[in-house]
Structures are given as C-alpha cells and as structure tokens.
Amino acid sequence: MKSRTPDSLPRHPDALRDLVLQLLREQEEKDTEHARQIAEHCRVIAQKDQHLSVRDETIARLEMTIAKLQRWRFGRRSEKLSPNQISLWEEALETEIAAVESELDAVLAESASTKREPKTPPRRHPGRMQLPDTLARVEVQHHPESCACAQCGAPLEIIGEEITEKLDYVPGHFQVIRHVRPKMACRPCGTLTSPVLPAQVIDKGLPTARTLAQVLTAKYLDHLPLYRQEGQYLRAGVPISRSTLCSWMGQGEYWLNILAGACKEALLMGSILHADETPLPVLHPGSGKTQKAYLWVYRSQADARHPVVVFDYAPDRKGIHPQRFLGDWQGILQTDDYSGYDALYRQGRITEAGCWAHVRRHFYDVNQSAPSPVAQNALLRIRKLYEIEAEIKDDPPERKAQARRERAGPWLESFHAWLTEVQMQVAPKSAIAKAIAYALQRWTALTLYLQEGRLSIDNNPVERALRGVAIGRKNYLFAGNDAGGERAAAFYTVIESCKLNSVEPFAYLCDVLDKLPTWPHKRLHELLPWNWTNPNIA
Secondary structure, eight states, X not given: OOOOOGGGSOSSHHHHHHHHHHHHHHHHHHHHHHHHHHXXXXXXXXXXXXXXXXXXHHHHHHHHHHHHHXXXXXXXXXXXXXXXXXXXXXXXXXXXXXXXXXXXXXXXXXXXXXXXXOSSOOOOOOOOOOOOTTSEEEEEEOOOSOSBOTTTOOBOEEEEEEEEEEEEEETTEEEEEEEEEEEEEOTTTOOEEOOOOOOOSSTTOSBOHHHHHHHHHHHHTSOOOHHXXXXXXXXXXXXXXXXXXXXXXXXXXXXHHHHHHHHHHHHTTSSEEEEEEEEEEEEETTTTEEEEEEEEEEXXXXXXXXXXXXXXXXXXXXXXXXXXXXXXXXXXXXXXXXXXXXXXXXXXXXEEEOOHHHHHHHHHHHHHHSOOHHHHHHHHHHHHHHHHHHHHTTSOHHHHHHHIIIIIHHHHHHHHHHHHHHHTTSOTTSXXXXXXXXXXXXXXXXXXXXXXXXXXXXXXXXXXXXXXXXXXXXXXXXXXXXXXXXXXXXXHHHHHHHHHTTOOHHHHHHHHHHHGGGOOXXXXXXXXXXXXXXXXXX
C-alpha cells in the first residue's frame, strides 16, 4: 500500500470516508491472515508435542514390558515344568523379548531423527559374533556408482575395504556371504565414502534371508523348537545361541505381518468363506500353567482359483472375535455351527452354511458307543451324499449345483422325512435323539449347498489347514503370551497359504524375505503365494 501525505488525502468527506473504510478492510484481512498463521503454527506445535508424547509413552511401555519379561525369565520357575518345558518356556519369553526390543529400537531410531532427545538413551547391543573360519566364504564385491567425488568432482582414491559377513543357509550346509565394499576418499575436500550395503531382511543382523527362512520354516512347518535348532546349528559348526535365534524370530515377525495382512485383504474379497477355531495354550509366566487361547482360521472356498487361509489369534472363544475379523464383510460363511458365529448370522449380511461332516460325526459317535440301527441307517444315507460329491467334484459350479439339486435333492427330502419320523420314536434325551435334533435344527444351513455350486458339502477344507497347528502344539506345547500367539498366527497364515497354492514355503520365504526390504508396498500383491514365481525355476 502506498504511503499517503496529508495533501494526497481526498478533500471530499465521502471520498475520505471510503478511503478509511478500505484501509480498515485491508487491516482486518491482514489481522485475519496473521491469526490464521498463528493458529496453524500452534496446531503444528501441538501435533508435534502429541507425537513426541506418544513416542515417550511407547518407549516407557516397551521398556516396562521388557523389564517384566526379564523378571519372568530369571524369576522362580514352577516345579510343574519338565526340563523340556522349561526350555520351551524360556524360548517363548526370549522370542517375545526380542520382538519388543526390535520395536523399541525402531522407536529410538525415529527419535534420533527428531530434535527432541528421547528420555531413554539408545540401548547398547552386544558385539556382532564372529563367524567360524571353517565355513566356506562367498565373496560379493560392491562397486561405487561413480569414482568422482559427489562434493567437488575430484577423483576418489581407494584407501581400504569394509567387510560385512552374513550367515547364509544352503540346504544341507552353511556358508558365509562376504560383502566387500571399497573405502574411498577425496584428497582435495576430505570426503570419505563407500558403496551402500544392500538392504537386509534384518538390518545390521547376521542372517541372510535364506537363513531366516530356514529358522521360520523349521519352527512352523517342521515344528522344530528353537532349542533343538540350536543343537543342529552347533553340530553344523555354527554356535548360534537360542537367544539369537529368538531374536531373529522376533524381528522376522515384522515381514510376516506384512504378508499376513495382505493375505487377509485378499481373503475378504471372496464371497464364500470357511471358518473354524482351535485351542492354542498360552503360558502364564511364573505359574507353570497355561490358559486356553484360540487360533481362529478363515479359508477361501475350496475351489478358489487363488486359495488363501488366514489365522487370527484371540485370547478366548468369544463371538466378538469373528465379528471383529470379518468387519462389514458380506457373503456365505461355512462353519461347524459353533454358537460364537450366531451373532454374525443375525446381522443379515452373512448367510450360514452347514457342515455334513459334523452331522455324520454325531451319528458315528452314537454308533461307536453302542451299535445303533438308526445311526447306521443315517450314516449310509450321508455316505450317499458324499458319493454324489465325489462324482461331480471336477464339474464347474453351475453344473455341480444342478447335479446336486437333481440327485442329492430328492435323497435329502427322503432323509429329512425319515429323521422326522424316527425322532418321534426314540427316547427324547438319548444320544441318538440329540444327533437327530442336531441335523434337523440345522437343515436350512445343511442344504444350502444344493443351491450354490461353489460351496463344499462340509467344513473340511478349513479343518485340513489346522493340522499343522495340531502337530506344532504337540512339539512346542504353548505360546509365550498373547503377542506370541499373534506371531504364530502370522507365520501360519503365510506357510499354510503357500501349501494351499502348491508353493514350497522355504523357497518362497527365501525369495520374498530378500525382496521385501526394498519392495514397493503398492506391488505387494505380486509377492503373495498365488502370484509368486520361483526365480530358480526357468
């Protein structure tokens, strides 16, 4: 705005008034903009303070968790635990400590990039172990992108080498990958530089992706506890402690969670799902006892082009857990009729499909306890339904549904009439009466498969995915705590989805864990088991 002298002011009162009003409007606009800038500045400061406060609370929480786990680790052990159980108990705690420490390290690393210092100084880590000289070395040379100084353009001179060794597992033996990078200096400006080491699955860690893949598959595919893996490593001439293996497991969880999350997104895109749940004992530290938690498992339809199975950990068997997992998903859910799913069906978005295998099991149990002509008749009728399924299993969904209606439909009508008649003839509180009632009460859900060719006759597709959990439960007995259960769910999700897609889990994890540190998130779907191609197969 131009400065005004008394002589330049308007002489007429109206013109002078207009000028004053204009000046007042301009000043008001300036004041408004200034106030907006102050408010925005205050908002940014408040946001930063909130972020820093949350960070400090997170650090305090993680440190408290580590201290608590350490107390449990070195505290008094229950006499109820056998030596092997003590080893598994320690293994579970060490893995959990490693996972929490990894999370804490990530928060502290973020703190290092801010001006405000964290309340807790960076943790000191023990020195990196030296790999035995007896292991074969494979040298990888890393060359600089340019031999000219990035600061002044002068030629760089090699003044030494930086060597980083990684423990690598090749099926049958171990070797050492020796990364060699030249140290380079610029004499005119004093700049020191060397090529950047490629991103690793565990930053500054000892294992390659193949070694980490071996530890994970040995635990969750071969069901080998870490204390036994420690013995295998020692016999192979590699003295890796169980605590180190636990640390690798804890840090590897980060990458498996990314893959498991992508598997869940793919699963919920389907309109037909199977669901089941299985107990997972979770250790109560200090007592030598376990409490019963659960792995809930969800699987895509049996004939899905890209089958996927997702495990979800929960501390109990309450129906709120499938509600939380499925969210606003809509479709057909095939289950074993556990009451925990009932709330889903009442919402109207999800239709219940029944399981004939469970109906058969009720009649089978009755006949096993005491031979029953009624139970035997029911079993023969159910067998006929499965014979029809075997004959049409390779048909497309539309033809399969038509065949079911034409062949199984009349058979089921006869079966229903027979069950209704027999129900009136047996003792109301007998085992056979309960088996009949179980079938009749669920008849609508049990016969839904006649109308939908993509449905299975039973819930066996998802139950087969639980076999690995059952075997693992016998070998490592329990999870260390809730976080350990969540970790197991992520690992089982990836490994069992590989198996569903005829993908060898070890080969898959070797390749994917090597790629993930630099892989764009928007292309994550390319690394899922059904899209993955083994790079070692031409």
